[in-house]
Amino acid sequence: MQPKISIIVPIFNADQHLEECIQSVLNQTFSNFELILVNDGSEDLSGEICNNYKDKDFRIKVIHQANEGVSSARNKGLEIAEAEYVAFVDSDDWIELTMIEELYKSMTETTDLAICGLQKVDKKNNVIYRTSFKNLTKINCSFWEEEDFYVLLHSYSLFQPVCKLYKLKTIRDENISFNANLNFGEDFMFNINYLNYCENIKITDKVLYNYRSLGQGLSSTFNLTKAFSFSCTKDSLLKFAVSNGVFIGKSKEFIINNTLQDFSSCINQMFNSNMGREEKLDGIRIMKKSRSIESFKSSKEYRDKYRSLFFLIEKDKYFMWYLYSKIKRNISIMSIIKKKLMSINIGKF
Numbered sequence: 001m002q003p004k005i006s007i008i009v010p011i012f013n014a015d016q017h018l019e020e021c022i023q024s025v026l027n028q029t030f031s032n033f034e035l036i037l038v039n040d041g042s043e044d045l046s047g048e049i050c051n052n053y054k055d056k057d058f059r060i061k062v063i064h065q066a067n068e069g070v071s072s073a074r075n076k077g078l079e080i081a082e083a084e085y086v087a088f089v090d091s092d093d094w095i096e097l098t099m100i101e102e103l104y105k106s107m108t109e110t111t112d113l114a115i116c117g118l119q120k121v122d123k124k125n126n127v128i129y130r131t132s133f134k135n136l137t138k139i140n141c142s143f144w145e146e147e148d149f150y151v152l153l154h155s156y157s158l159f160q161p162v163c164k165l166y167k168l169k170t171i172r173d174e175n176i177s178f179n180a181n182l183n184f185g186e187d188f189m190f191n192i193n194y195l196n197y198c199e200n201i202k203i204t205d206k207v208l209y210n211y212r213s214l215g216q217g218l219s220s221t222f223n224l225t226k227a228f229s230f231s232c233t234k235d236s237l238l239k240f241a242v243s244n245g246v247f248i249g250k251s252k253e254f255i256i257n258n259t260l261q262d263f264s265s266c267i268n269q270m271f272n273s274n275m276g277r278e279e280k281l282d283g284i285r286i287m288k289k290s291r292s293i294e295s296f297k298s299s300k301e302y303r304d305k306y307r308s309l310f311f312l313i314e315k316d317k318y319f320m321w322y323l324y325s326k327i328k329r330n331i332s333i334m335s336i337i338k339k340k341l342m343s344i345n346i347g348k349f
Helices: 018-026 046-056 070-080 099-106 146-154 168-173 186-195 224-243 249-271 277-288 291-297 300-305 307-314 318-348
Strands: 005-011 033-040 060-065 085-088 113-121 127-130 138-140 164-167 200-212
Touching: 005 018, 005 070, 005 099, 018 033, 018 046, 033 046, 033 070, 046 060, 060 070, 070 168, 085 099, 085 168, 099 113, 099 164, 099 200, 146 249, 164 168, 186 224, 224 249, 224 277, 224 291, 249 277, 249 291
Parallel strands: 005 033, 005 085, 033 060, 113 200
Antiparallel strands: 085 164, 113 127, 113 164, 138 200
16 A cells, blocks of 8 residues: 655664654554654664564665765655655654644645644653644745744744655655755755745644754854855745745744854854864855855844954954853853842842
């Protein structure tokens, strides 16, 4: 029987949580799916775990490849997928029993993307974040409303491929894939490219996906590829928002704040890296020349708000910005510690 849904799991050294992830998929109330496990050159027991599960369940396909990165692994899964719809699950995460069923019920001929709620948990499974769609259940992508776009931005739904159901035909017909040349924002680029071919989006506010935060992402190692990735993703976000008439109101504020905060984080991470001086400067120049940064510099409102950042980068005083932000962060931390100490002392009397 032809599967209705292909569920793709990219895997790299995930043996600690992999069985929980796989089992959460196999236990789904919706059973007509194929599970594609892409072992991306793991050096732990992940490959063995994949093979063991494949022997137990005919719905499982396993691919073993040299380590090429998560984008390559997802693309490989898309190449061999045979179903009408496709979902992505990360190997450290797990999904609720009804996630696939509820997303599948949301899909119709005119629905191109189904999204459910997500919660982020720490290493001890404590919930640190939950998405909120503010009662938004449907989006007409032919006539974007600024408030709808803001909800997607604020929920961070555009920045990850999980907790979603896509049409595989659209992905293949429009040649949409994960850009393996990016090491930051590749998930966002996939979603933005896909949204260009969507008519309608269905949303359920139910939290059906559990995302395990392991402290990776933008704050990890900085290099020139990340600088290029920053420019590419931020410019694409700005272009999409402007072309769809939603670079206004709260969406505009979110995009500018998000871009400048990430720009600042990249500068800080760069100075903590082992890159040479010229390489660091090259990285900053790449980001500085991005369309989004140039555009925001001309906005008086945000130029005033980020006066210190713009002043120092225009003067090429990048290390000064790094020191300034570090001092500012330490002052903030000390303020929090001071408040806690005061509350402890007050509690004694």
